[in-house]
Amino acid sequence: MSSTTTVLPLRNIPGSYGLPLLGSIKDRLDYFWFQGSDSFFRTRKLKYKSTVFRTNMPPSFPFFFDVNPKVVVLTDSKSFATLFDISTVEKKDVLVGDYMPSVNYTGKMRVLAYLDPSEPKHSLVKNFAIDVLKSSSKVWVSELFSNLDTMWSTIESDISNNGSSIFLVPLQKCLFRFLTKSLIGADPAARPEIGDGGFALLDKWLALQLLPTISIGVLQPLEEIFLHSFQYPFALVSGDYKKLYQFVEAEGKEVVEKGRKDYNLTTEEVIHNLLFILGFNAFGGFTIFLPKLISTIGGDKTGLQAKLREEVRKNKEPLGFDALRSLELVQSTVYEVLRLNPPVALQYARARKDFVLSSHDSAYEIRKGELLCGYQPLAMRDEMVFDRPDEFVPDRFTGEKGRKLLDYLFWSNGPQTATPGSSNKQCAAKDYVVATASLLVAWIFTRYDEFKCDDSSSAITSVVKAGEGK
Template identity: 60%
Template sequence: MDILKRSSGIWASELVSNLDKMCDNLESTLSNSSSASYLFPLQQFLFTFLTKTLSGADPSVDAKIADGGYLMFDRWLALQLLPTVPIGILQPLEEIFLHSFAYPFFLVSGDYNNLYNFIKQHGKEVVNRGKLEFGLTEEESIHNLLFVLGFNAFGGFSVFLPSLIDAIATDTTGLQRKLAKEARENGGSTLTLNSVKDMPLINSVVYEVLRLNPPVPLQYARARKDFTLSSHDSAFRVTKGELLCGYQKLVMRDPLVFQEPESFFFFFWFPTVSPNPTGQRLIRRGTELHLRVCRWPMGCCMHKAGFEPPTLT
């Protein structure tokens, strides 16, 4: 959070600058071909943008990092996620050969060391802040920074943004036009974080995509004490030390909380009662279902009027 706060002044400008470069590259590809994939250009944009804003290091000063840094993160993330992520091959072969053991670090040690040395050399200001203000060693500061940068930021956005783009691109109700209109009317001459706060439809679309497709669907933790975990109609006794797994989609697509939980309603989080962006009243969902709980750690939320969420005792 300290890093985010300190870098907030350059987020908007770096975002626009690097997005412009990504769009120019895509247009250049399209001028020579009938189609272009946006996934790798998107990841390269994310890597450059997030590395500059979170670590203060500019990838352009190192050609190897500038060209392949995002692929280094991809391989490092894949090694950590493969034991838990379903890839759709014939069961039980997937569980036996892919999900039964941790993979050795040496497979990606070269990539990780390249990123480590880059941050050590070019992200000194942020690394020193970790040492002076938080009592970390240099090694701990760099490892923590790489985890936040690679896993939380780069990894999360690499999963979430394609879902967001797909939701907007496949909409048939004119959502793209409505989003463009709102952005042009409220964006001002220069994009800022404050101007984004004045774009309720854009915020609503982002929240609804997070609800349907959380970037990190599985979360694990060990109970620190004995407690009772309550659901809508049951209670489960959990003892200290037990391993718990939380599946975000069970929460965010709960039919007892959300009406038509599998459907994408881009106006769901829109703050007005009537009319909403579709020209219809918010009858099934919307603001007459006032917000009781809205939690976004890894995209977790619950929302329903009159519903008291389960408590841990």
């Protein structure tokens, strides 16, 4: 891409919000039913011949009111980057757009994800989160590998007994134990209801908050009527959340005390933020991303597994954070899956002031208070940045040229080359996510020569242990 500064033509933002009530209903039904989310954005991009356009975004409560958020959509990498400029945009209460789950789900307080960096509490909680991650690094790798061993032993047993293994539940159990012990220093086994079913408690807590914003593919129009037309009351999971809260309070005393003593947070602020980081950011994010990583590698028919296996087994260092420096293809594969399938597809921000937004070819006037909606799967398939943008290219981020592309990898609410801090909204665990996924891939190829996933990408159908292949 050229670095030459050019004056872009000022253009009115195309698109509209349609007629009152009817326009918002049409866009909502297109998004959830007739087109689906990806086609919703792609068709409008083509229709308006613009990567920036106006539309309505669901959810709306109740269905028959014209209250859909009216947004300016950004689908190219240049305009999308504006969402990270805190001097220009505000991030207060826009994690999932104009819709915000009840604060009852988070102890009647706004946790870190909903705070703007300009709010005093943001820096305290963000720095606390970064500190917790640094402290967890002492056990991160050992806990990950210990729980991977349990997970894949279960998968092997399922394949032996049933011919395949639907791996989501074993993965979630692995993630819950690993993250709870690493981040909170608490052993789920200390409480049977947490050790056996803690992952399911988090699943329900997450689902009730996000159901109004996602499509689950049930029979329409039942999904619109019962899932997208109202917020679910916290009372449905209050008992589950209380169990998780009491578990952290009793078993995670050291990290709770760190938040109280070093960051002047109350016990309630520490625990509710820890549960959100654990459940929403870490457990929820990995639950979306890692199955796609596993199924992409397991379903590949281009010889990728042989290349990954060779790179992993050439490494002479003990498998850990330091060893990742020599696993360039492994990390590039992780980056490429994140590029094509970011765990969070939509990024939101509200204009802090009037400003001029730039795409690659045009400029647009944005007014203070307008809600910006970035659709990440298109922004990271920008043909102005990425060759063959819709193809899975595992070695895309290797070499000097590939590393420069990390400036346009935005999955973490900021470019991969940036550093999370109290002055921005980038994921505090950005580097831990990449490292964890890379270690997962490397661990697999120290234990197995290959593995295969079925066409549905939800099940592993075979594994070949190291040394047992041809």
